[in-house]
Amino acid sequence: MALEYRAWQQGDDLELLQLWGGPESAAAEQFRGSFRTPSDEPWNRCITVVDQGVPVAAGCVYGAALHPDRLWCYVEVAEDHRRAGIGSTLLTMLQHEAGASPSGVARRPLRSKVTPGTTGAAFAAATGFTALQRSRLVVVGPGALAAPAFDDAAGPQLEEAATGSVELTRALATFYESVHTWDRADLSLGRAQQLFLADTSGAGGAIVLRDRPKADGGAIAAFAVSYTQARTDDPADVLLGYDTTLAPQEQQAAVATLIAMLVHQYPIQLEVDDSMEALVAVVEPLLATGAARLGGPETLVVATA
DSSP states (O other), rough: OOOEEEEEOOHHHHHHHHOOSSEEESSHHHHHTOOOOOTTTTEEEEEEEEEEEEEEEEEEEOOOTTSTTTTEEEEOGGGGGGGSSHHHHHHHHHHHHTTTTOOOOSSEEEEEEEEEHHHHHHHHHHHEEEEEEEEEEEOOTSSSSSSOOOOTTSSEEEEEOOTTTOOOOHHHHHHHTTTTTGOOOOOOOHIIIIISSSSGGOEEEEEEEEESGGGTTTOEEEEEEOOOOOOOSSSSEEEEEOOOSOOOHHHHHHHHHHHHHHHTTTTEEEEETOHHHHHHHHHHHHHHTTTTEEOOOOOEEEEEE
């Protein structure tokens, strides 16, 4: 009996999850939450594959205002229906849908996230996706770097920052855009505040490192935003950014200083993209010596040409 390819319907997720079981990666778990009935605002198209009345596979493609040049996509097929061309057919259909997205571009490139060594990564490689970026969760242990002294009143200064600060929001937006040239970001100050610093984002507090006192015109050389509300022995989730217009050695010095202050007593967990060159330069030696460790499998952002 022929398979049926139709638009996603309410309740498909409940039936599919019974066949799919647990997600094979954090990326797969995240994408599973993207399945919904097709809509134009926000734009998405989701397709379900049905075998004799039972959903066995699905795929989705949708836009992201933050990264406008590519569309996110995801395909998952029940294990007993794999290697039968269902995934490839779904991907072709999603590419066709992408061509009719509101951008007006005839053929929109697609992107996705995969974990190396999974079936999702193998499928992406087999269908022409190539890696754009690698992302890792890095846990830095207490005392991994010696805490610096701030004795010079005219030198670098560490201070708390309000998460509603326009200065901090601007620094975060500028950093985010500069380390995402590989997948252009369009991050307004309002959007940056909403996504990363508002109460709804989970931001619990922030500190900044200035190159000199603010009263003397000191600018933010690095910043850290915590998404863990209370200190525990578990690593606090921290977004760490820095001024990418500084010289590379100055960027690394600012990053190392801020990390040293953050891990003086407690561990932290950082999301480190390879494009965050100064952050990578600081954490790689810590990983090599065991002062830091990976917090889970790495993730690759992959895309079509």
